[in-house]
Amino acid sequence: MNPIQSLIKDLVDQYGRNRESLLPVMQGVVRQEMYLSEYSMVEIAREMDIPAAEVFGTATFYSFLETKPAGKYIIRVCKTITCAMKGKNQLLFAIQDMLKIKIGETTPDKRFTLLETNCLGWCHKAPAMLINDDVYTEVTPERVREILSGYMKEII
């Protein structure tokens, strides 16, 4: 058994083999692997006895279940109205300039992926962004450079 197979088996043992467990299982894989590869989706289908097309269809519906390879830290910048009004673009420019990637891309060292997302629910402290599960609010271009520097120091 390779690592992905055993990860999926553990998750399915933990959450159960019924269809209601599909989302928790997929979330578990994404937590570990940062995305769902075609291979993991087929493995989930096999392990849970669900058609692979159904697994693919469900996975691609949800924006937090990435199906393209992603970095260790996924940066999601809110682009909905209040954040857009309060400087989300400056924030995006600062990140792109610092990491030398565009929206949708991953840094060559697989550390960061940059994405835009819809309303994060922090409109009173706009602009907001998520780095994996952690929230950062009222982020200025200066602050985002500090925040990212912190993540860059970490050894991956």
Next chain:
Amino acid sequence: MAYSYQLKRVDFIFRNENDWEKVLSSTIKKKPDEIINELISSELKGRGGAGFPTGLKWKLTAESKASDKYVICNADEGEPGTFKDREILSKVPYKVLTAMAVCGYVTGAKEGFIYLRGEYKFLEKELNKVIDEFQYYCKEINLDFSIKIFMGSGAYICGEETALMESMEGRRGEPRNKPPFPTQAGYMDKPTVVNNVETLVHTWTIFKYGAKKFYDLGVQYSRGTKLFSVSGDTPKPGIYELELGMSLQDFVYEFGDGDTKAVQVGGASGFLVPRKKFKDTAIGYEGKLVGISLPTGGSMMLFNSSRSMFNVLDNYLEFFREESCGQCTPCRVGCQQLLLGIKAVKRGEKPAAYLDKLLKLTETMQLTAKCGLGQSVANSFSSIVENFREEMIY
């Protein structure tokens, strides 16, 4: 103009009370009927935005005959400009859990779920701790009710109750046809109560202080208080609990920056109210107070005169185009065409009269879309295009 009216600030929801054990044990000593009647007489309506009477929802579920029933707390707070549920779950989670357990007692449900949006994953750990403590107490008083968190994965449409249940059943979050309503056939085809986080906290207020206390707040048809998420061009963005029924003029007087051009009431799926209509607009459920009254999930976004309404509408439509589940044609194609359409008018590729065609399209969407998402695109689209037509063109 004289401003005589003061907004009525209240403090029920975030009041820190440490007596949830007492509230729970004394409430479940009453008969289920008694609790339902109490809720009905309070005239509490759903605070997620749709405004269905909460007492009636519990009653219908209680009357449905089935071996299993479920209680779901809808914490998939995705409407742009709303952030109150997050605050409730981080500050007073035990009120939500108590209300869910009472709902289980009243309806006969043994299992409860909190559907928490993926963006609020950071709340999960703390919330689970509170749930553990809560479950321990339930066991002590022999109340058979369990609560679990179900994490969403970033889909606005899953806030729609039937899409939410599809998602919990491990499928794409595509809304179901209604009827049957969730009170008859919901999660796993069993009778299910789906309540917004804030609605549940209001039931706590009613259990603890009585229906009359709640009923005495607000105005006719719109009883009680409501949390408002205030954002945009305002010197004091944040979350405020106010009595329902206030006029938008008073709201702007309190929260505006002196240059408020328009207010978006109810998020991207709500209505944009221009300055000249502030006086005639009240915030509450249907039933006329002064002029029009607008229901809301509590999202209040203020725009001052430096904002282009074209950009605002463009941002909303981009949002809807992405979040439309794609299941029904009017919504899937409609959202795309509206976005392309306003851009074409702005660039001058289409004449100004093309906006009227787009307005017709939103009417069609309102009539034929399967769920609230497609139906409500017309709200913001028509209120922006009709009131700020020139900004769409020039």
